Amino acid sequence: MEYLLDIFLISISAALINNFVLYYFVGICPFIGVSRRVDMAVGMGGAVTFVMTIAVFISWTITSLVLMPGAPISSWIAGFFMSVDKAAAVDLTILTYIVYIFAIASSVQLVEMYVRKFYPSLYKSFGVFLPLITTNCAILFACLTVMSNVVGVDNAADAWDLGEALALGIFGGVGFTIAIVIMAGIREELDLCDIPEPFKGAAITLIVGGILAMAFMGFTGVDSGLKAALASAP
Amino acid sequence: MANLPTTTERFIQGILPENPVYRQLLGLCPTLAVTNGLQPALTMAAAVGLVLLSANIIVSLIRNLLKPHLRIVVFTLTIATFVTIVDRLLAAYMYPMSKTLGPYIPLIIVNCIIICRCEVCASKQSVVTAAADAVGQALGFGLALCSIAAIRELLGAGMLAGIPVMPSAWPAWVIMVLPPGAFLTFGLLMALVNWVGAARSNNAGKGD
Numbered sequence: 068m069e070y071l072l073d074i075f076l077i078s079i080s081a082a083l084i085n086n087f088v089l090y091y092f093v094g095i096c097p098f099i100g101v102s103r104r105v106d107m108a109v110g111m112g113g114a115v116t117f118v119m120t121i122a123v124f125i126s127w128t129i130t131s132l133v134l135m136p137g138a139p140i141s142s143w144i145a146g147f148f149m150s151v152d153k154a155a156a157v158d159l160t161i162l163t164y165i166v167y168i169f170a171i172a173s174s175v176q177l178v179e180m181y182v183r184k185f186y187p188s189l190y191k192s193f194g195v196f197l198p199l200i201t202t203n204c205a206i207l208f209a210c211l212t213v214m215s216n217v218v219g220v221d222n223a224a225d226a227w228d229l230g231e232a233l234a235l236g237i238f239g240g241v242g243f244t245i246a247i248v249i250m251a252g253i254r255e256e257l258d259l260c261d262i263p264e265p266f267k268g269a270a271i272t273l274i275v276g277g278i279l280a281m282a283f284m285g286f287t288g289v290d291s292g293l294k295a296a297l298a299s300a301p
Numbered sequence: 302m303a304n305l306p307t308t309t310e311r312f313i314q315g316i317l318p319e320n321p322v323y324r325q326l327l328g329l330c331p332t333l334a335v336t337n338g339l340q341p342a343l344t345m346a347a348a349v350g351l352v353l354l355s356a357n358i359i360v361s362l363i364r365n366l367l368k369p370h371l372r373i374v375v376f377t378l379t380i381a382t383f384v385t386i387v388d389r390l391l392a393a394y395m396y397p398m399s400k401t402l403g404p405y406i407p408l409i410i411v412n413c414i415i416i417c418r419c420e421v422c423a424s425k426q427s428v429v430t431a432a433a434d435a436v437g438q439a440l441g442f443g444l445a446l447c448s449i450a451a452i453r454e455l456l457g458a459g460m461l462a463g464i465p466v467m468p469s470a471w472p473a474w475v476i477m478v479l480p481p482g483a484f485l486t487f488g489l490l491m492a493l494v495n496w497v498g499a500a501r502s503n504n505a506g507k508g509d
Contacts, residue, residue, distance in 0.1 A: 089480060090480050091334065092330050092333040092334040092480070093330055093408065094330075095329040095333060096327075096330075096332050096413060099326065099329070100326075118488075119425075144473060151493065159462075161385060161389070162385075163407075164381045164384055164385050164388070164407050164410055165378060165381040165385065168377055168378070168381045169378070169410070172374065172377065180404065202328045203411065204411045205406045206411065207407065207408060207411050208404055208408060210405045211407055211408075212404065215404070262396070262495075264495075264497075264499065265492040265493070265495040265496035265499065266410075266488075266492045267495075267497075268438045269488075269491055270489075270491040270492040270494075270495060271327055271486050271488070273484050273485075273488030273490075273491060274484065274485060274488035276479045276484040276488075277482070277483075277484030277485035277488060278481070280480045280481040281476070281481040282482055284339050284480070284481065285327065297325070
């Protein structure tokens with residue numbers, strides 16, 4: 068029960084309260100570039116959610132098995148070259164960024180090939196966005212958040228397990244989709260408006276984004292309220 | 302190669318005519334995220350500038366060895382290496398600042414400005430030109446970041462770089478240092494830049 072509550076709170080927080088786009092500003096480039104039509108926005112959101120889930124899975128696995136101090140695989144390999152207590156302290160976290168970006172790039176490649184081969188119609192709807200996702204900060208940000216919750220915690224019991232990491236990946240992607248689809252809907256309406264010349268294009272998008280961010284600020288504190296309500300329930 | 306801009310042109314272009322933030326809309330993630338004060342904005346601009354300069358120099362040195370289909374991977378790995386170095390430097394010498402910037406330092410890896418400069422300039426031109434281009438773009442990026450950060454910090458906290466400048470009666474507009482303020486300030490500044498640009502090109506047109 069405690070665990071389910073944890074997952075639930077992580078999900079709500081990633082999707083709404085600390086929305087990736089409107090709170091952390093990651094994934095702004097597609098938010099401004101691709102949010103012109105609702106169907107394209109849905110395609111992009113789907114692609115990001117998909118890749119984010121896979122990337123979070125890979126990065127959680129690599130971090131806890133290889134990169135973090137005292138990880139099983141790296142200390143097992145190091146055990147051949149040095150004494151056991153020294154091997155247990157092997158710390159490869161300095162390689163994190165390089166490993167993550169490599170994992171993201173290769174998983175995007177794999178997903179692209181797989182989708183093109185087995186789901187041609189799906190590929191048509193969001194395949195063109197897949198290469199763009201490699202340089203999407205939202206994916207790397209999700210991986211880094213997972214890392215800071217696995218490696219950076221003081222108390223080993225607080226470290227995230229795979230379920231919590233996946234919840235962040237999936238619902239971070241859902242939050243991204245929510246933001247970009249709302250934005251696309253607003254922009255479709257904006258096309259019919261008389262916007263002052265200097266504001267056309269990115270400027271008005273940013274201001275609309277600001278108003279959206281204000282709306283999403285309304286969710287602040289929902290998580291602690293929910294936690295208190297759910298914990299006190301019988 | 303004849304049509305590529307020269308060293309000086311590259312340097313000048315980066316600062317205003319092709320400003321990475323206002324004109325090319327690149328690197329928006331740090332632009333919005335770390336501009337709630339001048340100090341984080343300056344640190345971020347310096348970090349991006351350092352990575353950009355090093356990556357441009359390395360890519361320019363190996364430009365004849367690059368295979369077309371592998372070049373993006375090479376760029377990304379070069380950038381990731383330098384970002385790791387910058388991250389460790391910051392953590393060693395400016396620990397509180399590296400805590401403030403948090404995940405936005407590693408996110409420099411996927412900052413489009415750097416990949417874009419490697420692709421557009423460093424993989425085609427000599428080391429000197431690539432370095433000048435990097436410095437120009439970094440200055441342009443820093444300028445954009447500081448302009449946004451100065452307005453946000455001034456209105457949101459009544460301070461500049463941590464020093465109070467507004468009268469103490471100033472009711473700090475807290476919204477400006479929160480996420481919506483970033484979008485609003487940047488949107489208004491972008492409209493201002495567009496407006497000034499349009500007015501100048503109109504005047505130039507009349508002058509002819």
